[in-house]
């Protein structure tokens with residue numbers, strides 16, 4: 181059984197038809213990447229998975245359950261976490277408070293231990309734990325947003341352009357953390373414009389263009405694909 | 417640069433605003449100097465000045481308590497809830513008429529003042545919260561996606577609705593608010609006489625403000641409110657029920673208004689169905705003054721407004737030889753509102769309003 185399955189999903193912003201029948205699958209334990217240019221509908225796809233938007237047609241099945249039965253706020257405890265585009269940290273809260281917000285729905289006693297684990301993953305966050313998130317650098321905010329998402333102990337982690345606006349070294353670091361997180365058992369759906377990097381770490385990939393999946397294959401095969409090389413990798 | 421070029425580049429609106437600022441500052445300075453050093457107007461004793469200050473601060477505490485409701489709702493919804501004054505009125509009237517009158521006539525009020533006050537606060541807070549939750553659910557929630565002007569107009573409608581409903585319940589006559597005997601008169605603190613009720617109100621409002629601050633900073637619900645105020649989508653991703661949190665925010669604001677209602681009643685000793693209007697507008701002024709959306713700002717704005725209303729007339733206006741200055745405190749309050757909106761729309765502690773919002 182796939183952990184996530186989108187079947188013929190259509191979504192609209194008013195009259196704008198943003199997703200025109202998107203179907204995709206993510207298997208347990210995979211890293212799957214969704215690549216596409218500006219306005220292709222990548223963010224919309226993730227928002228639809230998180231129920232921040234509802235599909236007008238089609239279904240989102242998570243671990244065998246149709247998500248339309250859930251309230252959007254119930255998905256965190258159901259096992260889905262997202263690092264939104266632009267990171268979405270709570271700027272007026274401290275680093276520690278942001279991490280605690282990630283565990284908002286949890287009632288267990290291991291929250292503090294998990295915070296320590298996040299600090300081990302991102303030592304920078306430990307140094308900055310009392311700092312207001314809004315005063316941190318873009319890279320630090322990205323780490324915080326990822327740490328916060330992990331605080332909910334997700335089965336499926338959605339990442340919306342984690343490399344956006346970061347220096348190459350930082351992008352490397354973020355991507356290797358994604359691999360680590362995945363190795364520890366979290367399934368990842370990674371949205372990127374940076375196709376080069378994301379195909380490097382992904383098992384499989386989908387290419388989205390103006391609301392439609394135009395291509396899907398193994399990451400290795402996609403890297404060899406002529407169209408991908410031209411449009412997304414800049415190789416002539 | 418030639419003079420004519422320089423003249424062309426000058427923004428005349430700016431110049432006028434600067435002149436305006438200068439005139440106001442000069443008026444304030446002249447007023448104070450004439451009052452303090454040349455004895456203009458009435459000669460007040462130290463006791464009079466202390467009365468002005470304590471009345472001002474305790475009045476300010478009341479403004480602050482009410483202002484919290486405006487500022488917190490603005491924080492989560494970017495909407496000015498003009499019905500908030502009615503939440504306050506509903507608590508004051510219901511507690512006065514439903515329980516206050518009985519407490520008074522049975523003598524329980526004077527024999528058990530503390531229990532009586534707790535009872536009054538309980539009824540007042542409960543009423544305010546119910547009124548607030550109904551207003552939010554019925555009048556505001558269906559309009560969450562409507563253009564901003566729509567809920568604003570609805571708020572004014574809701575305000576009329578509650579006023580007239582309470583007039584229907586309790587009549588339009590002015591009714592007394594019960595005050596325990598032990599709160600009447602003056603108390604001597606460090607050699608000075610203060611009005612007891614003013615001191616009690618001041619202390620009570622400071623305690624309520626601190627409690628609210630801790631609630632918002634430390635509790636789970638408080639953090640949810642702050643998260644919703646920052647970003648509703650991300651708050652949802654964290655598992656926060658945004659609609660529920662917004663309703664809680666209204667309830668918390670109404671809770672504070674309900675406390676303010678009892679303290680207000682004990683200070684002014686009367687209630688009426690129109691009593692929410694002026695405190696509502698004043699508290700709104702306080703919230704804007706402090707920086708709407710900011711909780712410490714609302715507190716600061718409240719105390720500042722209360723103080724300036726009480727001390728401004730004798731200190732500044734009398735120095736300018738204006739007649740009947742104590743009737744002019746509302747003029748001070750609203751002049752202040754206009755000045756803040758012109759010169760510092762983000763208020764004392766607020767941030768610039770450039771970012772996304774809504």
Ligand SMILES: Nc1ncnc2c1ncn2[C@@H]1O[C@H](COP(=O)(O)OP(=O)(O)OP(=O)(O)O)[C@@H](O)[C@H]1O
Nearest residue numbers: 193196198216217218219220221222223224225373
């Ligand atoms: N809030 C909105 N209102 C109206 N249209 C929107 C809104 N958000 C997105 N769209 C439109 O929907 C389409 C898909 O947008 P989406 O944000 O999903 O693209 P994206 O692939 O994430 O792009 P980017 O790489 O720039 O983030 C675009 O045409 C966009 O203009």
Ligand SMILES: [Mg+2]
Nearest residue numbers: 222223224265
């Ligand atoms: Mg996007």
